[in-house]
Amino acid sequence: MKVVGITTQQEVYVGSKDRNFRINEFLIISDPYQGDLMGEIVEAKTYNKYIPLSIHGELADSSVIESLKALGYNIEEDTIYIGKIRLLNEALYPVETGCDVRIPTFDEVKDIMINSPADEGLILGVIKNTDQMAKDMDEEYKNLLYTFEEGELKKQRDIPYIFNIRSMHQYPHIGVFGGSGSGKSFGLRVVLEELMKLNIPTIVLDPHFEMDFSQRGDYMPKEEEIDYRDKFKCLQVGFHVGVRFEDLSPQDLKNLLDASSPLTDAMNNVVDILFKRNDSYNSFYNRLKMLAEAQEEGSLDRIQLRIDSADSNLEREGWLKRKELFLTYDKTCPYNSVRGIIWRLNRLYNEGIFSKDIREIEDGLNMGKLIVIQGNTRILQVFSTYLLNNLYHRRRDYKDALYKKTTAEYFPPFIVVTDEAHNFAPKGYDSPSKSILKEISQEGRKYGTFLILATQRPTLLDETITAQLNTKFIFRTVRASDIQTIQEETDITVEEARRLPYLRTGDVFISEALMGRTIFARIRAAHTTSPHTENPFDELKNISKAEDEKFMQIIKNKLPINGDDFINVIKEIERDTGITYTVNIFEEKLEDLVTKGLIKKEKTPFFNIYKEI
Amino acid sequence: MYTIANELKDKIVYLNKVLSEKYSQVLSLDEMFLREFIEENVGPIRKVNKLTEEELAYYYQKGGILGVDGSRNRVGGAYPHFVEIYQGLAKSTIYKDKPIYKADFYSPLYDEKGEFPIEDSIEEEESIRNRKLSTIEIEAALEGIRQLKPYAVIMDGSLIRYDIESFTRWMELRRECEEKDIILVGVIKDIKTSIIGELLKEDKELNIEECFHDRELLYGMLEYGEMISIHGEVTKKAKEGFSSLFMRSSKAPTVIGMDILDSQKKYLEEMARLVLTLTPEDGRGVPLWIDIVDSEVKISDKMIRGLLESYLDRQILEMLFISERDKRTL
Numbered sequence: 013m014k015v016v017g018i019t020t021q022q023e024v025y026v027g028s029k030d031r032n033f034r035i036n037e038f039l040i041i042s043d044p045y046q047g048d049l050m051g052e053i054v055e056a057k058t059y060n061k062y063i064p065l066s067i068h069g070e071l072a073d074s075s076v077i078e079s080l081k082a083l084g085y086n087i088e089e090d091t092i093y094i095g096k097i098r099l100l101n102e103a104l105y106p107v108e109t110g111c112d113v114r115i116p117t118f119d120e121v122k123d124i125m126i127n128s129p130a131d132e133g134l135i136l137g138v139i140k141n142t143d144q145m146a147k148d149m150d151e152e153y154k155n156l157l158y159t160f161e162e163g164e165l166k167k168q169r170d171i172p173y174i175f176n177i178r179s180m181h182q183y184p185h186i187g188v189f190g191g192s193g194s195g196k197s198f199g200l201r202v203v204l205e206e207l208m209k210l211n212i213p214t215i216v217l218d219p220h221f222e223m224d225f226s227q228r229g230d231y232m233p234k235e236e237e238i239d240y241r242d243k244f245k246c247l248q249v250g251f252h253v254g255v256r257f258e259d260l261s262p263q264d265l266k267n268l269l270d271a272s273s274p275l276t277d278a279m280n281n282v283v284d285i286l287f288k289r290n291d292s293y294n295s296f297y298n299r300l301k302m303l304a305e306a307q308e309e310g311s312l313d314r315i316q317l318r319i320d321s322a323d324s325n326l327e328r329e330g331w332l333k334r335k336e337l338f339l340t341y342d343k344t345c346p347y348n349s350v351r352g353i354i355w356r357l358n359r360l361y362n363e364g365i366f367s368k369d370i371r372e373i374e375d376g377l378n379m380g381k382l383i384v385i386q387g388n389t390r391i392l393q394v395f396s397t398y399l400l401n402n403l404y405h406r407r408r409d410y411k412d413a414l415y416k417k418t419t420a421e422y423f424p425p426f427i428v429v430t431d432e433a434h435n436f437a438p439k440g441y442d443s444p445s446k447s448i449l450k451e452i453s454q455e456g457r458k459y460g461t462f463l464i465l466a467t468q469r470p471t472l473l474d475e476t477i478t479a480q481l482n483t484k485f486i487f488r489t490v491r492a493s494d495i496q497t498i499q500e501e502t503d504i505t506v507e508e509a510r511r512l513p514y515l516r517t518g519d520v521f522i523s524e525a526l527m528g529r530t531i532f533a534r535i536r537a538a539h540t541t542s543p544h545t546e547n548p549f550d551e552l553k554n555i556s557k558a559e560d561e562k563f564m565q566i567i568k569n570k571l572p573i574n575g576d577d578f579i580n581v582i583k584e585i586e587r588d589t590g591i592t593y594t595v596n597i598f599e600e601k602l603e604d605l606v607t608k609g610l611i612k613k614e615k616t617p618f619f620n621i622y623k624e625i
Numbered sequence: 626m627y628t629i630a631n632e633l634k635d636k637i638v639y640l641n642k643v644l645s646e647k648y649s650q651v652l653s654l655d656e657m658f659l660r661e662f663i664e665e666n667v668g669p670i671r672k673v674n675k676l677t678e679e680e681l682a683y684y685y686q687k688g689g690i691l692g693v694d695g696s697r698n699r700v701g702g703a704y705p706h707f708v709e710i711y712q713g714l715a716k717s718t719i720y721k722d723k724p725i726y727k728a729d730f731y732s733p734l735y736d737e738k739g740e741f742p743i744e745d746s747i748e749e750e751e752s753i754r755n756r757k758l759s760t761i762e763i764e765a766a767l768e769g770i771r772q773l774k775p776y777a778v779i780m781d782g783s784l785i786r787y788d789i790e791s792f793t794r795w796m797e798l799r800r801e802c803e804e805k806d807i808i809l810v811g812v813i814k815d816i817k818t819s820i821i822g823e824l825l826k827e828d829k830e831l832n833i834e835e836c837f838h839d840r841e842l843l844y845g846m847l848e849y850g851e852m853i854s855i856h857g858e859v860t861k862k863a864k865e866g867f868s869s870l871f872m873r874s875s876k877a878p879t880v881i882g883m884d885i886l887d888s889q890k891k892y893l894e895e896m897a898r899l900v901l902t903l904t905p906e907d908g909r910g911v912p913l914w915i916d917i918v919d920s921e922v923k924i925s926d927k928m929i930r931g932l933l934e935s936y937l938d939r940q941i942l943e944m945l946f947i948s949e950r951d952k953r954t955l
Contacts, residue, residue: 062917079902
């Protein structure tokens with residue numbers, strides 16, 4: 013391998029007669045004057061002067077090449093390999109043409125490849141095309157993981173990519189971008205597995221119900237299996253966790269209602285006026301309800317009439333109360349706004365949000381667990397707003413108290429992870445969860461609260477937040493507008509951006525502020541699998557197979573069945589199993605079994621006979 | 626600046642007119658008639674097939690094919706202030722890593738063996754240069770034969786050229802090939818003969834006054850893979866001990882020629898098949914192996930300049946070999 017052609021301080025071409033170059037491969041140029049210069053292959057080409065790309069005929073056709081081979085001359089051996097190397101650090105002078113190029117040893121690249129001990133960082137995958145340097149790698153970094161290549165589990169051959177979690181203190185927040193099927197959710201799963209290994213308190217907002225870690229990947233060798241079951245907890249909003257109404261501040265409540273459906277100024281005002289500290293759901297709801305009922309009467313006179321004509325004491329008292337509310341609040345709380353609040357509150361209540369509290373989450377975090385919060389996107393938006401506000405401020409209060417030398421209850425630092433982040437912090441319009449995410453993105457670093465945001469549409473994610481993501485994992489992306497955004501937000505090069513639509517599933521560009529360059533990596537095989545991995549078409553097939561088998565079982569000892577005897581057979585089946593078929597359906601099912609070749613049909617002049625094969 | 630002088634345009638129109646008049650006779654000749662004429666007077670037209678894999682494997686066992694070619698580069702201005710560099714290459718299909726290179730140079734400023742042309746005769750001087758090139762190719766071939774022991778040698782160009790230009794060395798090569806039973810053929814990319822043309826002219830019935838070249842007459846006449854093996858008596862080469870043929874070796878309408886030693890005449894068709902096998906169907910009709918050897922022996926003018934600049938004293942270079950033309954920048 014030698015440096016060829018015209019060189020510059022930044023880029024050189026290397027040529028080789030026998031060794032092909034791989035993209036993102038690291039090589040060392042031994043410049044006689046400047047010493048060793050490290051560079052990375054950014055473009056690789058091969059060329060054979062005897063087999064040129066010629067559009068006007070004169071293409072050495074395969075028969076001639078084969079004939080020459082038969083005569084002992086293999087034209088393909090004349091192929092030369094050319095790679096374009098970009099130096100990691102600009103050289104002082106242009107690189108000397110003709111100097112040798114070699115493969116670096118592990119020690120030479122260690123600093124630029126690995127910046128964390130294996131047991132302290134997140135072992136996310138391998139750095140691609142580094143197998144040659146991995147040979148003399150320290151034992152600590154060997155055999156850490158498996159990768160999936162072409163559907164097969166492979167042992168680690170390359171240098172591992174270890175994300176230095178400690179560096180988040182300096183360079184906070186991670187973005188995970190990639191289209192559907194690019195390996196994004198899968199990459200997120202690996203990140204979460206690693207967080208669990210390190211017992212880092214984490215909150216995961218999971219709108220897809222997929223972040224369950226109890227199902228182990230059956231492809232992993234037995235001795236490598238890791239049990240994550242006691243490291244995480246799946247909690248469903250409204251079922252396991254919810255909001256304790258009594259803990260809500262007026263602002264919390266407004267956020268919640270707003271997340272349910274946006275509030276008008278007047279409605280905000282209604283909440284401010286009507287909501288009292290320590291209100292329970294019932295007391296607040298009743299207050300609203302009674303006020304609305306009073307307002308529906310229309311005037312004081314009519315309310316008075318109600319009081320006067322009340323049948324019971326209870327009813328009279330009720331109307332007296334309404335009268336009081338009407339007198340106090342009617343001027344400040346317009347009827348429509350009151351109704352709006354009631355409607356929103358009802359909606360939240362029906363979703364069960366107010367039936368539980370977040371104690372379980374807090375306990376989990378305190379134990380260093382990964383807490384997965386599940387629910388549909390909208391309910392998660394509502395709940396996360398409350399939850400994150402709550403947790404973040406707990407953490408913040410604790411840290412501030414330390415600083416102010418007062419006391420506050422301990423609350424651990426934690427990481428917030430969400431898929432489909434553009435739903436939680438959309439660009440262009442306000443959403444309640446956005447403001448808290450924005451706050452964390454901007455100042456969470458100081459309080460030890462970090463974000464890992466995954467999205468298929470980085471373009472739709474709030475820009476202030478995107479700008480704060482110091483590390484970005486970029487999977488295959490096809491949309492031009494998203495590639496554009498990625499290019500603007502990362503240090504990814506034009507060549508790399510051009511490769512984005514063609515990345516294999518699980519291959520990822522990692523743009524890390526700590527490294528100051530983009531790393532091309534492959535995510536490791538996850539130890540656990542998502543509950544949604546069964547192919548829906550397999551599912552259909554299996555279901556219909558199971559149905560057939562079941563039906564076969566039922567009719568098996570009734571065979572042969574005569575076409576004029578359906579009624580009796582159906583009766584028998586009904587008696588034996590309690591399952592009822594109509595004659596038409598029964599015949600259809602039998603015909604179906606015939607077409608599938610499970611039973612056979614014989615035709616007679618009068619009716620068909622269905623028989624065992 | 627971008628307009629073309631009218632006179633120039635007129636001249637070209639005129640050239641087209643005279644040429645089309647001259648060739649109207651050839652172009653109007655009936656193809657069938659011409660083919661019959663050739664069959665009768667020149668030699669039989671036959672279609673040949675490519676070699677089979679077994680035959681190629683046999684060649685491989687017997688030592689493969691040696692391709693020989695030469696190149697010349699000239700640096701400098703008019704006589705006698707120039708130097709010509711020659712390079713010959715013999716390359717075997719089997720011994721890929723053992724190319725045999727030979728090099729020589731010629732400059733009128735240096736008299737090797739007192740063979741300076743007595744007068745400044747251009748022909749004389751030209752023949753020295755041709756001799757040098759031929760000799761270097763023969764030497765490469767000789768060494769190739771001795772070292773690599775091929776089954777056959779394909780030279781780039783007519784064998785008769787070597788016979789004329791470098792007789793003694795040629796005889797040596799010829800003898801050695803005959804002794805060692807190595808087939809020696811020349812492949813002529815650009816045929817310059819007029820064997821058929823002369824016969825046509827001689828035929829009084831046809832009333833053709835001009836003597837046309839074979840290249841013109843055979844253009845597009847043969848089918849792909851067809852060859853004409855030329856009767857000994859109609860070619861002048863027979864006297865020098867050669868047998869020849871014409872063949873259309875690719876889909877291109879042009880025809881190539883091949884020479885072989887008379888003593889090896891029985892191999893002529895076999896060699897035609899070899900050349901056909903090694904020629905890309907959509908190519909110019911030149912065997913790929915010859916093209917490969919050719920591209921390896923060729924040295925770019927830039928490289929030669931570089932060599933001279935590095936190894937000649939600057940003063941000598943400037944004084945003798947840099948012409949006024951070389952310094953022109955416009």
